[in-house]
Amino acid sequence: MMGNEHTLVSVLTISDIIQRNRIIDTLLHLSSLRAEGTQPYIAAPRLLGATLDSQILRSSGIGLLLYDDKRIEETIKPEPIHRTTGTHQTSPSSSTDTTLIAELAALKLMCTELEKNMSRMMTEIKSLQESGTSSTTISRDSDTGRALGLLQRPDATFQTGVLDAGALPSFFTNNPWLDVLSKKGRAEGPLLAG
Amino acid sequence: MITNNYRNHYTFGMDFGTSDFKFGPITCGENPHIVNNRGYFPDRKSLVYRAFESAADVIVGDEVPLYLQSNEDLTSRLVYPMKNGLIDKGDESAWKVVGALCQFGLDAFPATANNGFHGYNIVASLSAVSPRYMYERLLELFKHTHSGNVRAVTVIPQPFAVAIGHGVTTCVVIESGHGNSQICPISKYPIGSAQVALNRGGGDANAITAEILKDSGYGDLAGEESLVRRVKEGIGLIPDDLDSAITEAKRAPRKFRAKHKVPGTRVEIDLEQDSWTRFLIGEYVFNPNHEIFESYFSRGMSRPRDVKMGETTFRGMLDFGDAIITSVEKCPVELQPMLYREILLSGGNFSWKVSESMEGVAVDAPTKIKSLLRKKGIKNVSVKMTTSPQFSVWHGCIIYGFAVPEDYEWDWQRLEGWMRIGS
Numbered sequence: 001m002m003g004n005e006h007t008l009v010s011v012l013t014i015s016d017i018i019q020r021n022r023i024i025d026t027l028l029h030l031s032s033l034r035a036e037g038t039q040p041y042i043a044a045p046r047l048l049g050a051t052l053d054s055q056i057l058r059s060s061g062i063g064l065l066l067y068d069d070k071r072i073e074e075t076i077k078p079e080p081i082h083r084t085t086g087t088h089q090t091s092p093s094s095s096t097d098t099t100l101i102a103e104l105a106a107l108k109l110m111c112t113e114l115e116k117n118m119s120r121m122m123t124e125i126k127s128l129q130e131s132g133t134s135s136t137t138i139s140r141d142s143d144t145g146r147a148l149g150l151l152q153r154p155d156a157t158f159q160t161g162v163l164d165a166g167a168l169p170s171f172f173t174n175n176p177w178l179d180v181l182s183k184k185g186r187a188e189g190p191l192l193a194g
Numbered sequence: 195m196i197t198n199n200y201r202n203h204y205t206f207g208m209d210f211g212t213s214d215f216k217f218g219p220i221t222c223g224e225n226p227h228i229v230n231n232r233g234y235f236p237d238r239k240s241l242v243y244r245a246f247e248s249a250a251d252v253i254v255g256d257e258v259p260l261y262l263q264s265n266e267d268l269t270s271r272l273v274y275p276m277k278n279g280l281i282d283k284g285d286e287s288a289w290k291v292v293g294a295l296c297q298f299g300l301d302a303f304p305a306t307a308n309n310g311f312h313g314y315n316i317v318a319s320l321s322a323v324s325p326r327y328m329y330e331r332l333l334e335l336f337k338h339t340h341s342g343n344v345r346a347v348t349v350i351p352q353p354f355a356v357a358i359g360h361g362v363t364t365c366v367v368i369e370s371g372h373g374n375s376q377i378c379p380i381s382k383y384p385i386g387s388a389q390v391a392l393n394r395g396g397g398d399a400n401a402i403t404a405e406i407l408k409d410s411g412y413g414d415l416a417g418e419e420s421l422v423r424r425v426k427e428g429i430g431l432i433p434d435d436l437d438s439a440i441t442e443a444k445r446a447p448r449k450f451r452a453k454h455k456v457p458g459t460r461v462e463i464d465l466e467q468d469s470w471t472r473f474l475i476g477e478y479v480f481n482p483n484h485e486i487f488e489s490y491f492s493r494g495m496s497r498p499r500d501v502k503m504g505e506t507t508f509r510g511m512l513d514f515g516d517a518i519i520t521s522v523e524k525c526p527v528e529l530q531p532m533l534y535r536e537i538l539l540s541g542g543n544f545s546w547k548v549s550e551s552m553e554g555v556a557v558d559a560p561t562k563i564k565s566l567l568r569k570k571g572i573k574n575v576s577v578k579m580t581t582s583p584q585f586s587v588w589h590g591c592i593i594y595g596f597a598v599p600e601d602y603e604w605d606w607q608r609l610e611g612w613m614r615i616g617s
Contacts, residue, residue: 047597168202168596169223171582171589175361178597180382185602185611 007039009065014045014174021111023052024104030062031101039078041065047179049075060100068179201600204345206314207591208299209352210292212276212321212371212395213542216588217299219314220596226588227302229255232274233291236261252287254294278373279321280503281328293335300343313345313616315600317591322351322369322376322384323391325504326609333604333613346612348595348604353378355590356540360580364529365536366518368563370479370543372396374508377521379533388524390517393508394479394498396543399426402478405490406471412463421456425463428454431556432476432546434565436484439555443470449551473556476546480562481513515566537563537577540586544579 010030016022023042030040043065044052054076057064061079065072172178202220209216211231218226233252253261258272275281275288282288296318305311316336320328329349336347353367357380364381375392379385403426404416415421429452433439443450452465452472465471477484482498491497498510509517522533537560544559557565560577567575580586604613 169220169589169592171224171359171361172593172596175358175593176363177358177361177590177593180363181358181594181597182599184598186599 007041009041009043011043012045012048014047016048021108024108027060027062028101028104031060031104039063041078043067043072045179047182049182200310201315201596204305204311204314205592205595206300206303206316207588207595208296208316208318209355209587209591210276210295210318210320211352211587212279212373213274214584215295215299216585217295217302218588219303220592224582225585227299228584229295229298230258230274231276231291231295232258232272233287233294234258234261235271235273235287237271250294252290252294254291255298276321278503279323279371279376280325281331283327283331289331289335292332296335305343313343315345315595315612316347317355317595318347318349319352319355319587319591320349322353322378322389323374323504323506323508324351325506326606329609336615337613342616344615346600346614346616348598348610348612350591350594350610351378351384352376352587353540354380354384355587355594356538356580357590358593359582359586359589360538362536362538364532365538366522366533367538367540368514368518368544370395370539370541372543375514375517375541375543377517379521379525379529381525381529381533385525388521389506390512390521391506391508392498392512392514392517393501393510394482395541396423396426396479398482398498399430399475399479399543401495402487402490403430403475405493405495406465406468406474407463409471410463410465410468415461415463424456425454426475427547429463429465429472430475430546431472431548431552432480432559432562433473434555434557434561436473436477436481436486439473440470440486442555443473450555476556476562479543480559480566481515482511483513513566514563515570515572518563518567519570519572531574534567534572534575537575538580539563539577540580540583542583545583 008030010026012023012026016026026042030042040061041063042052042057044067046066046068049064049066052064054064057076058079062076063074063078064076066075067073205220207216207218207220207226209226213231214228215231216226216228233254235252252273273287273291275285275291281292300314303314305314318332320332332349333347336344353369353376356367356369357363357365362380366377366379369376369378370392373395375395377390377392379388400419400422404422407413407416407422407425415425431439447467447469450469450472452463452469454463456462474486478487500510501508512520518537522530525533539559546559548556548558558579560579563577564575567573582589598612600612602611604611
């Protein structure tokens, strides 16, 4: 706290990058606490900096701190929030907050719905595959060669993945190259997000 | 969205190994899919081809066995484009196979455009000794053939990918495949000028195994390459010291007896009193300079020769110890100790079994490398096998594609960055 101003900092760690919705949750949490403070920040590992969208942070007035073992840098300044004295007064920024929160909540809901739909589709595809396997018959189609070909050819389409949406494979864990490579093409000096 | 979910889903790795093509998007998790790095050019006049009338000019992937015909046919129609890690500039058949494999890999993982998909970010990996024209041809393939499924492409050297996949930023990577081996020091990026290539790999171990089979009375089997490879894997051993191992094996022949039964057949190979020769198989890969091999060369076995391919000379007779030292000593002196402290072995040619009862006489590949370096006065050494030798290149491709910023554009001088293909 400096003078009359408060600073809120939500710290993300490397492990947060593999958790679904972690960053959205953090942003929602910061937004919900904005009435209590005027300087909201997300502090993220330098590695994560390249994956954050600076525009969204700027538009929501949330600052970004990037840190590593050696230093912490303020990459985006937060937009100050002015406290209102009366309940009837609403500033443009608090109105934006409400809209943003509503939009994020809607996005979260959509994401959950999509996951449910995906899961249902996977179950249906599996049951279709099983029924297809059990009812294999040799076609009497006049183009016997082609029919045999279709039956014998291996299926070249694989499942698109085994990981949950947003999850990363285990070989990402503690891999120092993520940090090294994320700086490719970046000039020495403060990192820019997004 | 705030996080860049795109790279979480649409980063795609392609590892062009000498014998296998490993491919798949990040969502495959730990293991990519594998098909042989080969293509078959069917005889358009044959009945089989007519039956599959929709067949392409070149067949790749799991369908290849459906088209195979006589053995004589295989040598001309079955093409392994990267058998030596390199493709000649004018070898159009080989480039056709590579193009077909790229398409096969992408078609195997279709993504729908209405799901925010604008094409994969593809990281392809080639041999460290690949000349610039291979990068040009590969990138051209993606530019002209696959624009619908590809957003951006980049190419990285295989040893670099191994180091990334293993999570080590300063190291020496030794990649040994069927046809050749590459020694590549890495300090945040491959030190290209210090690379050493050897014209020796798993195929040479097969060659000495065939000679041993002939000498032991199994000459009729020595011509079957796949059988010889199985025998090599079944009985081949790496000696810590060849002379001591031969003495020990001759002293206790029962303990070191080499027998191999071919599954599903009546064929059983038993080297009996010649079982000590099993140590020659491993030694030959690591050091073909022992005088005992002269008798094989004098009887007609080809000596591994120095070969110039592209701009690289592949050394034939340099042992692995000297090759590592030659490579490391081309690097700055203060970097050298750090490189010796992290030597990574990758590739199928380093997967050798060691029975507990033979410990101390027969050793694994890392121990042999340490032993070769110790004999040349290099002592503070750490040698490891990569945790996932088969897939470490693909792992490296995926991490590279995920981490490198998308606005880092392809640079022909540095041979790195993203070449934008689609929207």
